[in-house]
Amino acid sequence: MSVSAVFLLDLKGKVLICRNYKGDVDMAEIDHFLPLLMQEEEDGLLSPVLLHGSVHFLWIKHSNLYLVATTNKNSNASLVYAFLYKLVEVFTEYFKELEEESIQDNFVVVYELLDELMDFGFPQTTDSKILQEYITQEGTKLEVAKSKVPTTVTNAVSWRSEGIKYKKNEVFIDVIESINVLVRWLQPLGVNWAGVNANGSVMSSDIVGSIKLKTMLSGMPELRLGLNDRVLFALTGRDKGKTVTMEDVKFHQCVRLSRFESDRTISFIPPDGESELMSYRINTHVKPLIWIESVIEKFSHSRVEIMVKAKGQFKKQSVANNVEVRIPVPSDADSPKFKASTGHAKYVPEKNLVVWTIKSFPGGKEFLMRAHFGLPSVENDELEGRPPITVNFEIPYFTVSGIQVRYMKIIEKSGYQALPWVRYITQSGGKQLNIFI
Incomplete structure (x- = not known):
């Protein structure tokens, strides 16, 4: 990996702060970054690497900032991106929130960090805990720290300081463990629950x-x-x-x-x-730990009822906490009414969702929620090919x-x-x- 320079830009492409590490790329090249980015967005082919002549721009967006690394070498892109995301992590550790205002308020500290994080285009100390030992936000401490470099920088064990003591060790x-499951359902719409022959299969x-x-x-x-x-x-x-x-x-x-x-x-x-x-x-x-079945029933083109059944498919001794089932609904739905055998359901109109929350979901249990909506339009095609239902949960003492x-x-x-x-x-x-x- 070899980086020529690192820039922090606002959303208009203005350079807030930069650090030239090698001097082999003209710093004025950054003026081409935003026009190239806007052109890519217009073409619908947005790329993480932009090219102007022999100069490559490798960039990420965070909050209201662009972090851009320039290079004219055949650098390892994955390592460059790892470094850019590490920059975000370190700056966030220092300033709580990384945004334009925090950069403007902390220019001195940002320059200090850019100097320590990278040397001549190669990453150096990137552990925020170690950096905080000798780069602080108080100017007096900065002067004192420069006279004595912590042993963690020169040590073989750079991630741990010496002399740490605890009363109780x-x-x-x-x-x-996080579980990712994609379930595909073949199921008819507009039928009563009793008439459904559910056919769900785990795709991945x-x-x-x-x-x-x-x-x-x-x-x-x-x-x-x-x-x-x-x-x-x-x-x-x-x-x-x-x-x-x-x-x-x-x-x-x-x-x-x-x-x-x-x-x-x-x-x-x-x-x-x-x-x-x-x-x-x-x-x-992996089978879904919380199995979801859903049925939509339409009535005379003016109202709709959504029925969702959730079943815990994990051992009975365990309990899932803070279960959240997010069910998409048509954008023109109104007059929501809910009935749940447990938990609480609410309509989130700005996201076109019904969120069904169950604080405690024991294994082996089965719960049902019915949501009733009016539909102002006579017909609504959004019921066909619905967005997926998503499930969030946490089960302690279980893998x-x-x-x-x-x-x-x-x-x-x-x-x-x-x-x-x-x-x-x-x-x-x-x-x-x-x-x-």
């Missing part, structure tokens, strides 16, 4: 997981995490019981990758506080994949005792979509 582990499904830590440990501890990883069990000849096969595994920089590749041990010195240790994907067939934290070993030279705590959470991911045809 603990580490909290959250295993969070996967599980996206992450393991997050909140570390409150003194000193420089080494942690070793054990999971019921199928590859590990096969290597050690213990392929018994429930195991999982993880794909697309990504680790925090603290994890010793060579150790994981050789014997699947997750060994690391953790960052202090909150961090995401790893993420993974499990490509497996669909069956992943388990088998052990967490904490090793520190002082020999203190520490308590690891583990929590499992399953939630809806990029939405459970129920498409009715």
